[in-house]
Amino acid sequence: MALYSEKVMDHFRNPRNVGSIENADGIGEVGNAKCGDIMKIYLKIDDDIVSDVKFETFGCGSAIASSSMATELIKGKPVSEALTLTNKAVTEALDGLPAHKLHCSVLAEEAIRAAVEDYHSRHSAGTGA
Amino acid sequence: MVYADNAATTKMSRTAVAAMLPCMEETWGNASSLYGFGQKAKEALEAARAKVAACLGASPGGIYFTSGGSEADNQAIISAAHLGAKKGKKHIISTAFEHHAVLHTLKKLEQEGFEVELLDVHENGRVSAGEVSAAIRGDTALVTIMYANNEIGSVQPIAEIGAVCRERKVLFHTDAVQAAGHLPIDVQKQNIDMLSLSGHKFHGPKGVGVLYARTGIPLENLIEGGAQERGKRGGTENVPAIVGMAAALEEACAHMDENMAKVQALRDKLIGGLRRIPHSVLNGDEKHRLPGNVSFCFEGIEGESLLLLLDDKGICASSGSACTSGSLDPSHVLLAIGRPHEVAHGSLRLSLSEENTEAEVEEILRAVPEVVEYLRGISPLWKDKVIGKREFLLPESYR
Ligand SMILES: Cc1ncc(COP(=O)(O)O)c(C=O)c1O
Ligand SMILES: [Zn+2]
Numbered sequence: 001m002a003l004y005s006e007k008v009m010d011h012f013r014n015p016r017n018v019g020s021i022e023n024a025d026g027i028g029e030v031g032n033a034k035c036g037d038i039m040k041i042y043l044k045i046d047d048d049i050v051s052d053v054k055f056e057t058f059g060c061g062s063a064i065a066s067s068s069m070a071t072e073l074i075k076g077k078p079v080s081e082a083l084t085l086t087n088k089a090v091t092e093a094l095d096g097l098p099a100h101k102l103h104c105s106v107l108a109e110e111a112i113r114a115a116v117e118d119y120h121s122r123h124s125a126g127t128g129a
Numbered sequence: 130m131v132y133a134d135n136a137a138t139t140k141m142s143r144t145a146v147a148a149m150l151p152c153m154e155e156t157w158g159n160a161s162s163l164y165g166f167g168q169k170a171k172e173a174l175e176a177a178r179a180k181v182a183a184c185l186g187a188s189p190g191g192i193y194f195t196s197g198g199s200e201a202d203n204q205a206i207i208s209a210a211h212l213g214a215k216k217g218k219k220h221i222i223s224t225a226f227e228h229h230a231v232l233h234t235l236k237k238l239e240q241e242g243f244e245v246e247l248l249d250v251h252e253n254g255r256v257s258a259g260e261v262s263a264a265i266r267g268d269t270a271l272v273t274i275m276y277a278n279n280e281i282g283s284v285q286p287i288a289e290i291g292a293v294c295r296e297r298k299v300l301f302h303t304d305a306v307q308a309a310g311h312l313p314i315d316v317q318k319q320n321i322d323m324l325s326l327s328g329h330k331f332h333g334p335k336g337v338g339v340l341y342a343r344t345g346i347p348l349e350n351l352i353e354g355g356a357q358e359r360g361k362r363g364g365t366e367n368v369p370a371i372v373g374m375a376a377a378l379e380e381a382c383a384h385m386d387e388n389m390a391k392v393q394a395l396r397d398k399l400i401g402g403l404r405r406i407p408h409s410v411l412n413g414d415e416k417h418r419l420p421g422n423v424s425f426c427f428e429g430i431e432g433e434s435l436l437l438l439l440d441d442k443g444i445c446a447s448s449g450s451a452c453t454s455g456s457l458d459p460s461h462v463l464l465a466i467g468r469p470h471e472v473a474h475g476s477l478r479l480s481l482s483e484e485n486t487e488a489e490v491e492e493i494l495r496a497v498p499e500v501v502e503y504l505r506g507i508s509p510l511w512k513d514k515v516i517g518k519r520e521f522l523l524p525e526s527y528r
Pocket of ligand 2: 060
């Protein structure tokens with residue numbers, strides 16, 4: 001049996017939405033180099049909809065595939081929905097991950113939440129002033 | 130497929146397979162049976178013992194067949210430790226980058242009250258006989274230091290360390306699993322009291338190995354049972370595997386010089402090409418190195434994704450990254466030579482055999498830089514380093 005599902009390997013080999021967004025509305029970075037996984041998510045938001053999303057990842061196959069799948073799951077969705085994305089949803093969409101790789105999908109969930117929070121803090125700062 | 134993971138296991142040689150077949154199809158009796166048919170198996174077993182002994186410069190009486198390198202390491206260390214404890218000696222010297230078969234056995238002994246001292250292996254992955262000598266105390270029961278490291282390939286000054294131990298009357302064990310069949314071994318000349326090796330690292334079968342113990346060193350049984358292996362290892366002998374291993378070892382030793390020359394040339398070509406990758410570092414001593422070992426760290430990337438993409442290109446390699454080990458920490462070997470966690474995550478081990486070709490090395494040299502560049506391109510860590518937001522940990526060009 002292969003280590004990863006076909007879905008994981010597809011997203012690992014052909015990651016969707018890889019790259020960065022200039023003048024992103026929200027950026028989230030989680031993980032650290034010591035642990036071997038860093039994920040960075042860039043969001044473009046129009047009318048409270050995630051109109052574009054990109055990612056950069058330093059990490060294993062599961063980390064790259066989770067980032068790719070997570071961006072696919074929130075693209076075109078309302079910001080409020082992006083915030084509710086769980087690592088379980090990412091894992092299920094990937095047809096599962098090995099148990100010791102689940103933490104990589106948790107990072108994807110956290111990176112998106114961090115990016116949305118960044119968007120909110122910029123947003124409130126901008127309008128509040 | 131380009132198989133460059135010979136430190137993990139090797140393909141069985143035709144000689145080994147050919148030696149095994151008659152043991153399965155003709156002389157398949159039980160070596161402990163007294164009738165002639167069983168005794169034929171016994172003869173094959175003893176011929177294998179003599180062959181292995183000859184390859185190590187040992188007497189056949191010192192050769193014990195085991196289920197592999199791990200069992201040999203366990204039995205050697207536990208036997209020597211308990212022997213020492215009877216004389217009140219409960220101090221054991223080893224190194225921080227031994228194989229887990231050694232380190233986990235030492236952990237167990239620590240729980241029994243032994244004091245384990247792990248020597249620093251420095252950036253080049255070597256300890257000196259002087260450092261071993263300085264660590265030896267009146268209550269030292271055992272020094273166990275691997276002949277050659279499985280991840281970074283560094284080779285220890287085994288004869289010198291052995292001489293120091295002999296002089297100070299301390300038992301010396303070496304895990305020679307990566308060295309056997311690849312580097313010369315002579316237990317007499319190198320002052321080795323106990324040695325472990327494993328059949329599948331030199332084109333023999335898996336699940337079979339050897340523990341050598343000098344005459345007069347009483348072994349402690351790990352497996353109780355019948356009188357096999359002079360009562361030191363119960364269980365009907367796996368004669369086909371033992372015979373296959375002996376044939377493979379004999380063949381490897383007979384062709385050692387030519388294999389070494391060939392493999393070393395391939396290794397050096399590979400090292401020369403890979404060190405052109407910016408912000409990379411060779412792990413392990415450059416000179417005192419296994420003939421087939423190439424071990425690098427590449428900054429800004431993670432090893433598992435490197436391996437998966439190399440696999441897509443048909444290249445079998447290995448890494449010491451956390452995500453390949455199943456734990457959260459990268460390889461203890463890379464940490465022991467002082468690589469920062471971040472750098473250790475980006476490691477790649479390629480291990481060659483005489484079956485590899487120059488064309489394969491060229492194929493690897495095309496694939497690795499391409500994959501490293503791609504992964505750096507999607508790595509936020511690498512990007513931060515390039516724009517100066519984070520510091521590079523490895524110099525841009527090779528030292
Ligand atoms: C240095 C070293 N020691 C011990 C072992 C364990 O050998 P085996 O797989 O035969 O138990 C290995 C194999 O991976 C090794 O490389
Ligand atoms: Zn991971």
